[in-house]
Amino acid sequence: xxxxxxxxxxxxxxxxxxxxxxxxxxxxxxxxxxxxxxxxxxxxxxxxxxxxxxxxxxxxxxxxxxxxxxxxxxxxxxxxxxxxxxxxxxxxxxxxxxxxxxxxxxxxxxxxxxxxxxxxxxxxxxxxxxxxxxxxxxxxxxxxxxxxxxxxxxxxxxxxxxxxxxxxxxxxxxxxxxxxxxxxxxxxxxxxxxxxxxxxxxxxxxxxxxxxxxxxxxxxxxxxxxx
Numbered sequence: 001x002x003x004x005x006x007x008x009x010x011x012x013x014x015x016x017x018x019x020x021x022x023x024x025x026x027x028x029x030x031x032x033x034x035x036x037x038x039x040x041x042x043x044x045x046x047x048x049x050x051x052x053x054x055x056x057x058x059x060x061x062x063x064x065x066x067x068x069x070x071x072x073x074x075x076x077x078x079x080x081x082x083x084x085x086x087x088x089x090x091x092x093x094x095x096x097x098x099x100x101x102x103x104x105x106x107x108x109x110x111x112x113x114x115x116x117x118x119x120x121x122x123x124x125x126x127x128x129x130x131x132x133x134x135x136x137x138x139x140x141x142x143x144x145x146x147x148x149x150x151x152x153x154x155x156x157x158x159x160x161x162x163x164x165x166x167x168x169x170x171x172x173x174x175x176x177x178x179x180x181x182x183x184x185x186x187x188x189x190x191x192x193x194x195x196x197x198x199x200x201x202x203x204x205x206x207x208x209x210x211x212x213x214x215x216x217x218x219x220x221x222x223x224x225x226x227x
Contacts, residue, residue: 008094023184045166048074050082052091067172068110069157075099075107117179120156120212123148125222129201129209136206143175144210175211182208188213200224 018218045066048059059078063071083090127148133141150159156172169177183189194205194216201209201224208214214221 003033017098022068045074048078050078050085050092050095050099051089053094053098056082058104060098062167065167065173067157067170067176068114069155069172070170072103073157075102079103088148115176115181115185117176117211117213120147120175121209121214121218121221123150124189125218126209126212128222129206129225132200133206133210136203138203139206139210141210143171144212146171147212174227175213177211179208179211182211183213183215184202187215195224 002053009066019093045062047062050057056078060071060075063074066074076099079096082088082099085092123176126144128145130141130148131138148158150156156175157170159171160166160176161171162167186203189205189208193200196202201214201221209221
């Protein structure tokens with residue numbers, strides 16, 4: 001009769017299974033730990049939490065000045081941390097319910113009501129327009145200059161206007177608010193208001209381009225400044 005192998009012998013006979021099991025455990029651990037990590041530590045807003053309903057409501061208030069994208073990132077993360085907490089209390093359950101209500105009711109409503117100016121003009125197009133923006137009186141190029149230098153991995157929603165004020169607007173929020181004041185509700189800007197007599201973008205048009213938006217195609221825009 002064949003003798004059964006000991007655990008020690010088994011591990012020698014099948015080292016691959018040990019490695020596979022170890023890799024699987026590492027992957028599962030990484031997935032779980034992701035719920036408790038911050039992918040954007042440089043823009044972290046302190047004071048958020050999920051210990052009870054009051055803390056959850058405070059968290060929602062703390063992120064209210066940020067872009068809707070950032071609000072969703074933060075609140076969705078807190079919701080999942082509460083949902084998957086290994087030692088869930090009644091307070092954590094209450095916080096989870098507060099976050100769930102925001103995700104299922106508040107967020108969809110705000111998203112429908114928010115005016116979207118997407119996709120933004122490419123960095124290449126904004127960079128090509130920078131010289132014209134810079135020499136046009138009354139055009140603020142702060143956003144445009146920041147935008148063309150922004151690292152590929154960085155999002156406007158995770159880039160603060162003031163690095164020392166994480167509770168204040170990020171560039172995504174600042175851009176949306178600025179364009180909402182400049183662009184008509186229907187996004188229809190009369191063609192004669194877009195171009196100057198020289199065929200280049202008018203000052204009003206440049207004020208939109210400075211925020212990485214234009215009602216015309218990027219091809220037409222680039223052609224006008226190179227023509």
